[in-house]
Amino acid sequence: MDLLLGQVLSYTGDPFALGEAAARHLTRGAVLVDAGRITQVGEAADLRARHPQARIHDYGSALISAGFVDAHAHYPQTAIIASWGKRLIDWLNLYTFPEEMRFSDPAYADEIAGRYLDLVVANGTTTVCSYTTIHPASVDAIFSAARARGMRVFAGKTCMDRNAPEGLRDTAGSAYDDSKRLLEKWHGQDRLSYVITPRFSPTSTPEQLAALGALWREYPDCLMQTHLSEQTDEIAWVKDLFPQSRDYLDTYEAQGLLREGAVYGHAIWLTDREKARLAEAGAAVVHCPTSNTFIGSGLFDMGLARQVRVGLASDTGGGSSFSMLRTMAAAYEVAQLRGQALHPAQLWWLATQGSARALRAEDRIGNIAPGMEADLAVIDLASTPAIAQAAARAETLWQQLFPTIMMGDDRAVKAVWIGGKRAGQARMPGLLPEKGEVCANESNSMRKPVK
Ligand code: GUN
Numbered sequence: 001m002d003l004l005l006g007q008v009l010s011y012t013g014d015p016f017a018l019g020e021a022a023a024r025h026l027t028r029g030a031v032l033v034d035a036g037r038i039t040q041v042g043e044a045a046d047l048r049a050r051h052p053q054a055r056i057h058d059y060g061s062a063l064i065s066a067g068f069v070d071a072h073a074h075y076p077q078t079a080i081i082a083s084w085g086k087r088l089i090d091w092l093n094l095y096t097f098p099e100e101m102r103f104s105d106p107a108y109a110d111e112i113a114g115r116y117l118d119l120v121v122a123n124g125t126t127t128v129c130s131y132t133t134i135h136p137a138s139v140d141a142i143f144s145a146a147r148a149r150g151m152r153v154f155a156g157k158t159c160m161d162r163n164a165p166e167g168l169r170d171t172a173g174s175a176y177d178d179s180k181r182l183l184e185k186w187h188g189q190d191r192l193s194y195v196i197t198p199r200f201s202p203t204s205t206p207e208q209l210a211a212l213g214a215l216w217r218e219y220p221d222c223l224m225q226t227h228l229s230e231q232t233d234e235i236a237w238v239k240d241l242f243p244q245s246r247d248y249l250d251t252y253e254a255q256g257l258l259r260e261g262a263v264y265g266h267a268i269w270l271t272d273r274e275k276a277r278l279a280e281a282g283a284a285v286v287h288c289p290t291s292n293t294f295i296g297s298g299l300f301d302m303g304l305a306r307q308v309r310v311g312l313a314s315d316t317g318g319g320s321s322f323s324m325l326r327t328m329a330a331a332y333e334v335a336q337l338r339g340q341a342l343h344p345a346q347l348w349w350l351a352t353q354g355s356a357r358a359l360r361a362e363d364r365i366g367n368i369a370p371g372m373e374a375d376l377a378v379i380d381l382a383s384t385p386a387i388a389q390a391a392a393r394a395e396t397l398w399q400q401l402f403p404t405i406m407m408g409d410d411r412a413v414k415a416v417w418i419g420g421k422r423a424g425q426a427r428m429p430g431l432l433p434e435k436g437e438v439c440a441n442e443s444n445s446m447r448k449p450v451k
Pocket residue numbers: 074088092096199200227230291295315318319
């Protein structure tokens with residue numbers, strides 16, 4: 001049994017509906033973790049007195065939060081992050097597709113999958129929902145790496161049967177067969193979930209979209225992820241490729257790829273009809289602000305959060321950072337350009353509960369409450385001199401937190417807990433050094449049996 005002490009931030013509601021009142025903050029709080037789950041949350045003094053046998057991890061004034069949930073990423077693009085220039089389609093052709101070709105080598109897929117998960121964990125992210133490549137071994141690689149780290153991870157084989165180079169194309173039939181085989185192999189194993197993944201309408205024929213729609217009907221509890229209305233030239237291309245469709249969303253809807261459990265990345269340039277259909281169908285959209293500025297895609301309308309489930313994501317490597325802190329900062333800046341000032345309570349919620357809701361996993365991850373899985377990030381709110389001097393003036397948690405949201409990076413991540421275990425201790429020695437954690441009764445552990 002472990003008892004984590006520090007400031008504790010959790011949510012009892014949606015801050016887009018309730019504002020700050022949706023958050024619960026304990027200045028000297030405690031989180032009790034047992035057998036991989038959070039069992040109690042309360043005042044530090046109270047929980048210490050009630051659980052004298054628990055191993056104490058005193059994080060001082062650092063913030064204990066749910067681990068971040070990155071709802072849209074491409075792990076195979078890890079090595080090409082921050083590649084200069086170009087619009088979406090050129091960027092895919094110039095950087096992304098050549099890199100994704102390299103995943104025909106399973107050893108390379110394993111190397112990048114491990115590197116990617118270590119990078120996100122170092123940034124406080126405990127769950128990702130990732131695309132892979134067309135190669136089945138790229139799916140095995142990310143799920144194996146996630147399993148070795150005990151992580152809750154969502155992923156699926158990226159399917160493309162046109163408008164991609166030779167060597168990166170499957171067919172409608174092989175996409176269905178490979179996806180089904182991988183789904184049966186991985187879905188529901190440990191903390192892993194398979195996601196049916198047509199890349200986007202330009203790289204799938206209607207036949208392939210229909211085959212994946214049929215697969216989704218066979219396995220209705222899976223998620224389905226794809227891209228939607230990211231750039232205006234992409235939308236014009238979709239219009240040429242699908243002359244019968246009413247709009248971009250209709251290219252998916254017509255093939256059975258719109259309902260609860262659908263997760264659409266970007267969703268910037270939506271028509272009123274598309275917004276209404278997304279809301280009616282109970283689908284989710286994912287805001288990828290560092291990518292949308294980096295590739296020059298456009299400014300997401302956060303007003304959508306009142307109608308549909310909205311998650312937040314890095315979109316690595318179209319996005320320029322692995323950090324959900326940097327992603328929150330970009331979401332704030334993008335909203336400012338649309339005349340919306342997002343509250344820190346809303347930004348933090350998007351990176352935790354909001355993304356968990358988009359992935360329909362909000363009953364397990366993305367919050368601190370009894371019964372939730374113990375995926376936690378401990379955040380130092382004074383991790384650099386620049387942040388510390390700004391936070392020192394704060395009178396509220398939100399004022400204290402906002403400099404870290406805007407200027408923080410992996411240096412702010414003091415500790416990460418995954419499934420009730422300290423990440424970095426066994427698998428990644430050196431990657432996440434103890435940064436000031438005082439483990440109060442660690443020296444007693446030889447004498448007192450600790451559970
Ligand atoms: N649309 C289709 N594929 C991709 C991708 O890999 N990244 C981004 N940002 N958009 C896409």
